[in-house]
Amino acid sequence: MKLSTALVLFATLLPFAAAGPCCNSKNGNCGDGTRGTPCCGYRTCNIFCCDCGGGCRHSISLNKFTLARLQSKHASGAEEAFELAKEADTGELTLRQYTEYMGVAADDPVYVDWFYKHDTNGDGVITVDEIRLQDELEL
Secondary structure: OOHHHHHHHHHHHHHHHOOOOEOOOEOOEOOOOOEOOOOOEOOOOOOOOEOOOOOEOOHHHOOHHHHHHHHOOOHHHHHHHHHHHOOOOOOOEEHHHHHHHHOOOOOOHHHHHHHHHHOOOOOOEEOHHHHHHHHHHHO
16 A cells, blocks of 8 residues: 555544544453443444543443442452441342442343352352452452
């Protein structure tokens, strides 16, 4: 391909790439913890993962629970978020409580997978100790 042809092609495609914010995934994951498809827009994006309808799925829109976990590499952030999400004095967090607190559907696969990943003993509830254990394994 000649340089002039490449420049014309580039000049033609550039406005489409720069038409809106670009929502590229990092290692296949979006900032909100979901998988890119392959882009991280809420709706369809162009071939460059730009000009996505509804904007990008960034960590800015994360809920309080996830944000608290990300802000601290220690268990204290997770413990604080856990206390906000669980019902008073139970010491446990059910899948229903977790998805309600997160404001997502009870069958949302991203949040259901996260829940069961942390429910290490498989009893259907998460304790703060299970969250601590999983956080330590991820460090």
